[in-house]
Amino acid sequence: MANHLYDALFGKHRGNTAPFLILPDGAQITYDAFLRQAAQFAHALGAAGIACGDRVAVQVDKCPEMIALFAACAQTGAIFLPLNTAYTAAEVAYFVENSGAKLFVCAPGRAEELADMATTCGARLETLGAGQGTFLALSDGQPEVFDTVARGPDDLAGFLYTSGTTGRSKGAMLTQDNLLSNARTLVDHWQFTDRDVLLHALPIFHTHGLFVATNVILLAGASMIFLPKLDADQLIAWMPKATSMMGVPTFYTRLLDDPRFTGDLVAHMRLFISGSAPLLADTHEKFEARTGHRILERYGMTETNMNTSNPYDGERRPGTVGFALPGVDVKVCDPETGATLPRGDIGVVEVRGPNVFKGYWKMPEKTAEELREDGFFITGDLGRFDDDGYLIIVGRNKDLIISGGYNIYPKEIELLLDAAPGVAESAVIGVPHPDFGETVLAVLVPEPGQSPDLDAIAADLGSTLARFKQPRKMVVVGELPRNTMGKVQKNILRETYRDSFS
Numbered sequence: 001m002a003n004h005l006y007d008a009l010f011g012k013h014r015g016n017t018a019p020f021l022i023l024p025d026g027a028q029i030t031y032d033a034f035l036r037q038a039a040q041f042a043h044a045l046g047a048a049g050i051a052c053g054d055r056v057a058v059q060v061d062k063c064p065e066m067i068a069l070f071a072a073c074a075q076t077g078a079i080f081l082p083l084n085t086a087y088t089a090a091e092v093a094y095f096v097e098n099s100g101a102k103l104f105v106c107a108p109g110r111a112e113e114l115a116d117m118a119t120t121c122g123a124r125l126e127t128l129g130a131g132q133g134t135f136l137a138l139s140d141g142q143p144e145v146f147d148t149v150a151r152g153p154d155d156l157a158g159f160l161y162t163s164g165t166t167g168r169s170k171g172a173m174l175t176q177d178n179l180l181s182n183a184r185t186l187v188d189h190w191q192f193t194d195r196d197v198l199l200h201a202l203p204i205f206h207t208h209g210l211f212v213a214t215n216v217i218l219l220a221g222a223s224m225i226f227l228p229k230l231d232a233d234q235l236i237a238w239m240p241k242a243t244s245m246m247g248v249p250t251f252y253t254r255l256l257d258d259p260r261f262t263g264d265l266v267a268h269m270r271l272f273i274s275g276s277a278p279l280l281a282d283t284h285e286k287f288e289a290r291t292g293h294r295i296l297e298r299y300g301m302t303e304t305n306m307n308t309s310n311p312y313d314g315e316r317r318p319g320t321v322g323f324a325l326p327g328v329d330v331k332v333c334d335p336e337t338g339a340t341l342p343r344g345d346i347g348v349v350e351v352r353g354p355n356v357f358k359g360y361w362k363m364p365e366k367t368a369e370e371l372r373e374d375g376f377f378i379t380g381d382l383g384r385f386d387d388d389g390y391l392i393i394v395g396r397n398k399d400l401i402i403s404g405g406y407n408i409y410p411k412e413i414e415l416l417l418d419a420a421p422g423v424a425e426s427a428v429i430g431v432p433h434p435d436f437g438e439t440v441l442a443v444l445v446p447e448p449g450q451s452p453d454l455d456a457i458a459a460d461l462g463s464t465l466a467r468f469k470q471p472r473k474m475v476v477v478g479e480l481p482r483n484t485m486g487k488v489q490k491n492i493l494r495e496t497y498r499d500s501f502s
Ligand code: MLC
Pocket: 201, 202, 203, 206, 207, 208, 209, 229, 230, 248, 250, 251, 275, 276, 277, 299, 300, 301, 302, 403, 404, 405, 406, 436, 467, 468, 469
């Protein structure tokens, strides 16, 4: 039966003996072997009581099996909901509960810690890792073919949770066509073919590593060198076998910090792509000076997949994210009225196209606030077009920190800090960081006569918040700067503490 996403990304590769994944030990997984396992996983989903439309929450370390589970969800019509492996049990509980996931698949090493949470949320618990886990055991001996469930372009394929300014995460509902249309555009725009070998060291629980990198490779029938995480030694060792790489800016700054990363090492490479956070023009220029390659920067987000890209052929302009991708409308608007601004003016970036999500799960009011009736999504990013129409992201209209490509919403941390013993109030800001681009700094105001125990507060946050969200520094002040309306002036704090990590 026809299944819009599965057929295009996966089904067509049946019998294809070309490598899909190249593992760190050099072993290869062919497309055909991968699909046989994915079909077994589709049967295992049925055996676990999962039907079309059910949510499957997955917090699994990066491994081929996790992509096979994504394929199995597409084939059965289940909704794939990947979760950052850094999330604590408290954070995961919210996602499982909010999504109503019927199945929660976690890493074998965390089953004991997460079992009660799954039971409380009414989700069945299975485990999965490279070559291990109860879900793998459930799939063992299942048929290697599966009758694909019919699904159309508008059917939901994935949920990705994105934090919000109120501190509550929202489940972005992505359809089969949101994912497929964008992957098609990117393959075409970035000229991926089955001869490409992508160096893949990104996590696969976010848009970048999964819906951009992996889907592009699947659609093109190309291969990926599938590395567990960013490790400069591994990147440098595998670079000679690759044609292309996608990374967040930290990938590029770390490579540039390594004297083994030379022009000779990458002379054969076809393409370097950066996104998820601003790539400093300085990094772009240093990279070109070292290698002769101009990094192609593009701009996207969880709710929209990719919106703009610098050109493949033509000038890749540092400090810009290029032009709207084919089929995507991008405009810069007045934040108050929504009116389109004249070229050159700074305003909120709005985007529309087949890539834009269907709304936030069970949050119609949030959806209505951000997704206009005419289909434009209000990104919350501030931008302007330059004289030649290149889009420049100049800042954010939303209170958001991006650290090493991970989004962190200050509100979530402030709520915890405000409730800490001895703390009257807090403000959490992003400050420049040489490795992560930005990092988290917390400014605390004590209750009168109190001096908060910063070590105890840090320890408490450690048990609740993923490590990447935890403040790298906390400072205590007498009061927070406020404007005449009483609003905390975070711009002043950002200025005061901007050199904290330089
Ligand atoms: C890890 N740590 C971080 C961090 N990543 N802290 C802040 N920000 C981060 N991004 C912490 C760890 O908990 C640890 O803390 C210490 O830093 C070192 O950990 P590590 O595991 O060695 O870090 P490393 O593997 O080097 O990871 C850094 C990174 C990684 C930047 C390579 O975070 C990464 O791969 N980021 C990519 C994120 C991504 O894919 N974003 C796309 C979102 S989609 P300690 O104290 O215990 O040592 C999107 C849309 C779009 O944005 O447009 O693409």
